[in-house]
Amino acid sequence: MSTITLRIELHKPTLAKQVMYQKMTEMNTEFANWLLLHPPINQATSKIFKEFSNENFPSAVVNQTIREVKSQKKNQNARTFRKIWCCFNNQNLKIEKNCAFYTVSFPTLEKRVGVPVVAKSFQVAWLNKIINGTVKQGAGKLYQKKKKWYFAIPITWNVESTQDEKIMGIDLGLRYLAVASIGTKSIFFKGSHVASSRRRYASRRRKLGQAKKRQAIKKSQDKESRWMKDQNHKISRQIVNHAISNGVGVIRMEDLTDIRNTAKSKKTDPGRNLHSWSFYQLKEFIQYKAEMVGIRFELVNPEYTSQTCKNGHQAKANRNGLKFRCKECGHTCHADLNGAINVGKAISGLAT
Template sequence: MPTITLRLELHKPTKAKQDMYERMTEVNTAFANWLLNHPELNQATSKLFKEFSSQRFPSAVVNQTIREVKAQKKKQKAKKFRTFWCCFNNQNVKVEKKGAFYTVSFPTLEKRIGVPVVARPYQEAWLNRLLDGTAKQGAAKLYKKRKKWCLAIAITFDVKPRHETKVMGVDLGLRYIAVASVGTKSWFFKGNQCAFVRRRYAALRRTLGKAKKLQMIRKIGRKESRWMKDQNHKISRQIVNVALANGVGVIRMEELTGIRKRATSAKEAGRSLHSWAFHQLQTMIAYKAEMAGIRVEWVNPTYTSQTCKCGHREKANRNGICFRCQRCGYTLHADLNGAINIAKAISGFAS
């Protein structure tokens, strides 16, 4: 079942409530760090909190924190959590609609009450699905972002798989953000604007760095990330829409390992895309496809850009954006050739 995360902003919480959420976060972070070094973490229950502190704290948060710390300790390299937000399981969070407003209730240091949330139109559609039972609510997390308190709720839902047999290959790269191929049809998504914006931000960071304006560097970094995320959303939506319009049942993409090392010239357009969130774009394509009932398959990227349709494989076959087979003379745009090979999964599927 596909899962999405709905990020809801709490509607104008009072100063008292904000202070309470801050206290909850501080206590929970301290408790999580205490748990990391506890010898009996694997057998821990909510009763263990009394060992840590005598203050009152929601057992629902304690239990979820214990589960989260257990899960993260195996892959946690740092010996300390900087911030450990309060989490709740699906039984401890309730979504309701009162008049025209949506409210979400969850355990706090005080009594449990419904908190109004800011729901945008697309979020309202998901909240309505939770209320009518066509989607299931998962765990939730209370966190603060840019001075605003939000609640992130996981939502799972059923999707009817598409029975179409057409396969789309999607090649992600530096000169073109994405090239998609379905049969004899192809679509190119250029990276020119992205390259220009990244170069502009890089130059601005260098200037600010010389002036020691670190706060401004962080600020424009966040702005750049938001812009890139928006671009990824738009491109991934276009790709999935094209797939739906052309009867695609499967989208294949290559596992992108080492894509940042592919640029060979400092002048090529892709140079400023080294920090492009390729993984983010793939993730967006994958979850949007999954929501539409399209299956996603991952292909081994080895030699997809060097192999001709005649089967001949040679590094010299590709020269920049040009592909020309050294044996049969077949020519094509190199990225399109890669997308076609990915659709055929010529190198096999990734394990």
């Protein structure tokens, strides 16, 4: 099960609407704080709102707030709420497409409203998936940031795995040969010693090349291949052991076919090409070691895995070397870790 949160901006809401959204947020917060002190919350239904106020507040929001307060109480971190944004479940928050425009409709203090949204190019595919039902829409939150109003809508989808199966995503790189993530937990496998050793082999061969010692060059190449193979065996063993000890059911890696077959890799990291055969070998080793112990192995499409943030924002400029910084929301992350998380989520689907 994979999740991302779409943050969709409402397109120029009128002042009257903005005032109403603000009022709804305030009422919702006051209601939540009233609920906290109201003892019989366990059997509470949306009717309880009548005891709090005579206003015509949408029962869809009331139900979500009751749920939120309940879970806060259960976790015993129930203090006064500073702000509780209004939430709407998928039956009450509808996303629709009218000609070229996308709209969201939801109940408010007055009536149900349908408002246009700003659908960024990278969000269109997700919005279409919500509309045609290939992804599941969670409860959407109406919130304000920097004078703009948004809906934060978590969406989840199944990539052919059972719901509670743990998934490990692996991203291969240079500085870190491999980064493996299981949910938010991650482990880095350093590649610096590999890079320096391979540089040594290369420089030795350059010298031999000048001396035209063809046999010696071949010998050095074979030696390097054996050394690299040994490294790949060790790293793949560590990765699969890590997967076993964490109860992982599925390991996902990028489909490297493109990297092998074309001169130019899709990744921004140009050094990848030089290492393509060893990456491919590492992938092979991880795959058979995983399958040997009954862990399923899946390849995912590599598109956008390095460019997409956890909120679904996608831009080439988000990745800069080892740093990932989303231009849209400012989310920062280690670039390889971000890649590994996206590989785990299979954000561009499984490779076929």
